[in-house]
Amino acid sequence: MRLKINPLTRVEGHGGIYVEIKGKEVKDIRFEIYEGSRFFESIIKGFKYPIVPDIMRRICAICTASHSMASIRALEDALKVDISEQTELLRDLLIHGEMIESHALHVYVLSLPDYLGFPSIVEMAEKHPKEVKGALQLKKAGNMVHVALSGREVHGMNERVGGFSKIPDERELQKILEEMKKVREFAVLAVEIFSTFDIPEFPKSENLMVAVEPEEAFGYYGNRISNSENDRWEVHKYREKLKERVVEYSRAKHVFYDERPFMVGALSRISLFGNRLRGEARELYRENEDKIDESNSLTINLAQAIELVHCVERCIELLETLISREVEKEGLPKIETFESHGIACVEAPRGTLIHSYKLDEEGRVVEADVITPTAMNAANIEKDLRISALRLMEDEELERKLQLIPRAYDPCISCATHLIVKRS
Amino acid sequence: MKFLKLKKDQIEDFFDSIHSFGIVYAPVKSDGKISFRRAQNFSDVSLEYTRSQIPPKHVILPMEEPILKFREEEYFEVVDDENKVLLGVHHCDIIAFKMLDEVYLQPPKDIYYHERIKRTLIIGLSCIPDNYCFCKATNSFYTSDGFDIFLHDCGDFYFVRVATPRGLKVTENSKNLFEKVDEKDMELFVKAEKERFERVKGKNLWMIGDLIELRDENFWKIFSERCLNCGNCTLVCPTCQCFEVYDELEEDLKSGNRFRRWDSCMLRAHGLVADGHNFRERTEERLRNRLSCKLGEMRCVGCGRCTVYCPTGIDILEIVRALKE
């Protein structure tokens, strides 16, 4: 029996699932990616560093600020640029804003329809106005942060190497603060909704969890990556740990952690660093700890819902600090260029994202390397698909259920296929 | 004309007193640039300035404004009846308003311009010319009308001219701030104006209209070679009157607004007609038409903005010199 689900809907980019079952045995299982490759690492060569983030962020629309942040921090690592405390606060606010917008989109718009039995948010709106209104308000709040700090909801331009071009004034930050307070209930609602579903268990299997270790409280910045087997290493050494293999049927390379599939994303962050959560997010994490099951990838949505609560709270905290500190108009620092190599990572909504650049003495890119979370998850998605296909062999709803798995990982297929790395 | 004296240390009280006559728009300095904006307190206002990038014209003729609301085919006016005070307008910009009056108040009268200019108290201010100004050539160095009150900076006091009944009401309203003018004040006033006169470049513009028509395409090609068709020269010009009208639909697809927005003869759409033909297709034709409109029909006040803000450095005085060779 052959099953081909193509295209995979309610997912970013063009993907599909191919399952081949012979008798009792799963002959072949594939998470296929058809997105046209765009060769970002090749086209970026020769550009001077200031414009590199503007181009690299075009890899993905939903995690555009993550790509821009990873790219900027990699270039700052190369050119030894240190940034002001205010810039750090603003960048933390920006990444949390993006997390809200991305998770709200995924939890409410892309996944919830599955659990409530609707093809899309449009049909869901009649029966569940509160959830849909909540989704749009949450996304709007996340987008307000994007517009204020980055200049636009998608592919902004205001965050630069060394800081921000135009700093938003207190009045703008105040407006976002009020909106954030209003949408807090919708974040908590997301947790309530997803904690009530009895989440199927067919993909249950042992997962190697990987995430960026936050500096102190739960967060998305850091320079060290750790996994669920207490293996911690500096992001500079990512080449030793993460290897890529070209897979004939997919245009994205699959990434392996010491030859093993692994998982990155909300579930990994929560399971590795959930104890560093604070405020209401911490309580909700405690309440639902039993439901968040490391081995079941379908509980990613619940982890994302908890992260939504964390992000709204963290944005409120950051906004209050920035307003009380009174924002100053800092210009961009003068940056000397020299031959250098910089690497940085950031937790994008879908998981760990790594950018690395080699620059010549004029600050032009000589070589670039980007590893995206979706490429990291690709092998793990296939592992889950294989196990589920085995377990659901006779289930007539095999097709609908199998689609839940890639959707749970919230894959960003355009990101995955940008990916071309010199075969190591 | 009535003449009074206003000491400089009284200017703040004078500023507070004019708020009762309407919303005050004044030259405000923001990150190194002067623009006419609403000014609540005197600290924001900077009265020593050479020119604002966008002329005070935008207070009377907003850059973009809804002129009509419609539902189905029923139209309703959107008219601004707010009382305004325009503080700190230089001679050239006041004369620019007089030129706009000749266009917009001539029948069929434009009520949007009429309703606003009628309700705006204009307070002139002497200027600090630089070498881009050529108001001497366009006879817009000094004006005795087109304003209600005029403040001439004479060092530690303002020599005040009051030209209209409304201006008089303002000075009556804050009588205690003003003093009688004596012989010495008058001399200082004339001296200040003489100094201002010396700082402006002399240039004669007789015969320019015909010279513009006489010069052929190649002449205009030379000067329009650097032009990027960006329209900046017209968008900063205080006497430019061209506008574009377009409609926008609202949610119900039946109602909406009709907008009017500043337009520029240096852009393609200005000479474009429905079937695709363009009466001013090439840039040199547009440049010639702009020069003809400004200098040919004496509709220029010599404020220098079109040269200062042209990103490619096209200088109107350079063109005039070449025209007269």
Place this chain on the structure above:
Amino acid sequence: MENEFLPRRVRIEETKMMTSLEKWFKLDAQLDFKPGQFLEISVAGAGEAPISICSWNGVEICVRKVGRVSSALHQREKGDFIGIRGPYGNGFPMKEIEGEKLILVAGGLGMAPLRSVLQYVLKNRKKYGEVTFFYGIKCLEMMLFRDELLKLMEEENVNLHIAYEIEDEEIRNLKKRFPERFHKGMVTTLFEKVKVNTESFVVVCGPPIMYKFVLKKMEELGFYKERIYMTLERRMKCGTGKCRHCVVGIGSSSKLICRDGPVFSAIDAELIRELV
């Protein structure tokens, strides 16, 4: 205070597709206007466009589908409403032409404003001498107000001549019905084929290229320049002399078509650069 920009809402009494591109509208409006004047027609949501009045008894317009507003207008049917402003422009000097012979020269859509002149003249037929009407068309399918004009041909009230480019079956039959009235070639050739009096007043409207040839031909034949009038309403926007999109000429001789025109004489054409 009367707002010049506020359109009046009028109902469409009748509509008819004249050709595949031109639609005719009869409006339920009472206006006093002169032949050659134009209205600013407004479709809420699409915008405004200057369109000449193509009638004398009643208010009618003929619209070619060529831009945003005209395409929106083409969707309007009988009973719908549109907005109108005006009338604007100077119109043809009908008083000055009284007592004289008159030649109307129309090309393509230029027929619309001249029909207004024609209906005015027919209404006051005694005031005018001999009236000749030259109408240049591409092919019969593109001829505007066909039945009306053919009826006119029968009445012999106006010697009407049609110049056509593409001949087809229908034109050959019409040639039999009306000998000497249908001629192959450009509208300028009619001046040779038909006896014309060079003292007459001439009223011209058509695509920009046509004016050059017609003016040149009339100059050769010795017409008086001050008796030749043309309407150039193709390049206007606001209609009220404010937005300067319709400026022509250079320096002191420059004019605004909507305020100083759209009707200009051949004398003006000498003084105003690129008027024609």
Place this chain on the structure above:
Amino acid sequence: MKPKIGILGFTGCAGCQLMILNLEDELLDIFKRIKLVSFQMASSEMKDEKLDIAFVEGSITTEEQKKELEKIRKKSKILVAIGNCATLGGVQALSNGIKSSREMMKEVYGGEFWRLMDSKPLSEFVEVDFELFGCPIEKQEFLEMIRFLLRGFIPLKRDYPVCLECKLKDNECILLEKRICLGPLTVAGCGARCPSLGLECLGCRGVIEGEARLESAIKIFEDAGVSAEDVKKIFRIFSANYPDILEVKS
């Protein structure tokens, strides 16, 4: 009868589909007026029906996409290309011409796994009725266009440069500071978003067809001390499929 609308995408980052979803306040109202036949990113209901309006995002980089696009053209009354990818080829078009995509794939993927071609806009293969420029598109412009289309009007086309919107915001002209701003060459509609933040316009809305003065621009940028090579590199980020700017100069 509600018009049938499809929102589809090819090679790109799906930013334009996301921007449509970012119309948080107006989204539900629009969807009430139309029948959403396919919106791959937001709806699992994928029907292959005739469309009144197809909004297509993304550029064409493979043969299959080209065939799929031709299928969409056949089944759609109106086809609107949205975003820089669909209208000009996107940033991925930077690789056009310099190194053919096959070479790059061999060099990097170690083999030719699927047939790829240069990244081309939709208008290269099918007739496009209307276009929404920008990377990503402007929410307001999409809203404005869909309202005009639903009402049966030809949408408003912005035929003037970003400079007009920049001056309307009283920004200081970046070109006066001798920095490369592509504002004068670029189609307006974004409200001069980048110059209002003190940054050069990168021309993400593409060149004003037949109006942009490329020769003069190169002269001005060279006077500002920037090599023609660098001007071309920046220009090609979003207008790589536009005729080579340096040839234009000769």
